[in-house]
Amino acid sequence: VRTVGEQRLTCYRFSHTLLQQYLYNKLGKGQRIMLHREIARILEALYEGSRGEIAAQLAFHYAGDLERERYYARLAGERAETLYAQGESVRYLSRALELTPESNHAERYALLLTRERAHHHLGNRDLQHQDLATLHELARILADDGFRAEVALRKSDYARVTGDYVAAADAARIAVELARSQESGHLNQATYCESAGHLRWGKALLRQGDYQAARARLEQALTLAAARPGIYGNSPGPTQVAEDHSRSTAEPIEGTGRRWLQLKASSHRCLGVVCWHLGDNAGAKSHYRQALRICRQTEDRRCQATAINGLGVIAWSEKSPAEAWANFEQAFRLHDEIGDRRGQCRTLSNLGDVAIYWGDYTEARRLFARCLPLCREISEPWIESGVLNNLGIIADRLGAYTEALTRLQQALDLRRKIGDRQGEAEGLSDLGLAYHHVGDNESSRSCSEQSLCIMRD
Structure with missing residues (x-):
């Protein structure tokens, strides 16, 4: 017996699925359709007000009824x-x-906007790129600056994770400009997109090592989010379908308040990264803890995991490897539970760092061996370059100098390609040490000088 609210549904199960299949096959096509429709109507009545919980079942039972199947599939x-x-x-x-x-066009835009985000989290970069191209065209056809701003935000995310930080910053800038150009009637939408644009702009600058500029953008994002002028229902993300099966952008399924809180949490988390890079561990902890508090409030496990990972990074920098390891393990479990492959990459890499510190090179290599193909599969060059560099460090410490030079050079080439200046400086320093170990002091000196030059800039 299943209870939904004040209603009860008695459920029966066939003793064997073969018996069920036999009886089902005995029904004619028309009888099957009538059976499915009757089941669907009963379920709709039983779950009135919470049909999202059984939307997949309703889409199945309404197969062939194009309007209702489309509604419930969405x-x-x-x-x-x-x-x-x-x-x-x-x-x-x-x-x-x-x-x-x-x-x-409007319905297809809404569907693609959500599917693009799913592809983003799955690391399906080619499919994500295709959806972005279609979204761009639909936003042009719909001639809506709000939609154009949403697409620009998504393009910024795509460019950042694939290592094109200049394009990521440019797309974020476009989103901010489009948001500011919107009419006063769309003030809440504009404020959300502008805040989200500053957030993504800050993320791109962060990856480029421009920490002061990143901080300014992230603080602007946080200020706008904190002073939002009311609730806005057409913010980026999935929108609810009206009960008459028509499109409505009036209320996102997740709720507008939750989306704003997620934006605030992301801003705090990124400011934590900035503070850590600038040597302000106290400020970093404060931002990470605020992000974690908000994430727990909204039950956003992905954001929780990322904030916990950040606290692990701080513990690691404060020479507390056991605490760092515990945080990284907790973050990995959360990322693993929700199938977040980018998060898995990040935490596996961090666990490998701690294993190197402890001198457990076998465990470190095992962790990096899990991480490296995953990075390549989802096109995550920033993490991949760090893994390659760490594999080079391990090889150097074990006296496998040829392997060390190869890995370190691969990491350096990748960091230069994506414009990771801090990573480039660190990689040059590690490569210089490896050259010293093989007696090539001229190359060692050249690498060290290049590293110092970048650090001074």
Whole structure:
């Protein structure tokens, strides 16, 4: 017996699935359709007010009824995305897109916006890029600066994770400009997009090592988020479908307040990274803890894991490896539970750092061996370069100098390619030490001088 609110549903199960299949196959096509429709109507009545919980089942039972199947497929896809079931989200949203007329640009835009985010979390970069191109075209057709700003924000995310930090900053700047150009009637939408644009701009500057400029952008994002002028329902992210199966951008499924809180949490978390790079561990801890408090309030496990990872980085820098290891392990478990592969990469790399510190090179190599192919699979060059550099350090310490030079040079080339100036300086220093160990003091001196030059800048 299943209870939903004040209603009860008695459920029966066949003693064997073969018996169920036999009886089902005995029904004619029309009878099957009638059976599915009757089940769907009963479920709709039973779950009135909470149909999102059974949207996948309703999409199945309404197969063939194009309007209702499309409605529930979208609802199932959006719900799956909020529950971190990204693969399932892609499947249902793709089905909804198949059932949506090409001429319904607004509906297709909303579906693609959510599917693009699912691809982002899955690391499906080619598919994500395709969705972004389609979103860009739809925003142009719809001639809506709010939609254009949303797409610019997503382009910034894509560029950042694929290592194009200049493009990431430029896309974020465009989002800010588009947000500022919107009419006063869209003030809340504009404020959200402007705040989110500053956040992404700060993230791009952070990756480029421009910490003061990053701090200014991130503080601006936090200021705007804290002073938001009311609740806005058309913010970036999944939007709710009205009960009459038409598109409505009036209320996001996750809730507008939650989205603003997530933006504040992300701003605090990134400011924690900036403070840590600038040597302000106390400030970094404060920001990470504020981010963690908000993430727990919104039950955002991805953000929780990232904040915990950040606290681990601080513990690591304060020579508390055991505390750092515990934080990294906790963060990895959370990332693993929700299938967040980028988070898994980051925490595996950090665990490997601690293993190196403890001199457990076997464990470090094992961790990096798990991390490296994952980085490449989801196109995460920033983490990949760090893993390659660490593998080079291990090889150097074990006397495998040829391997060390190869790995360190690979890491350096990748860091130069993506514009990671701090990583380049650190990599040159490590490469210089490896050259010294093989007796090539001229190359060692050259690397050290280049490293110092970058650090002085």
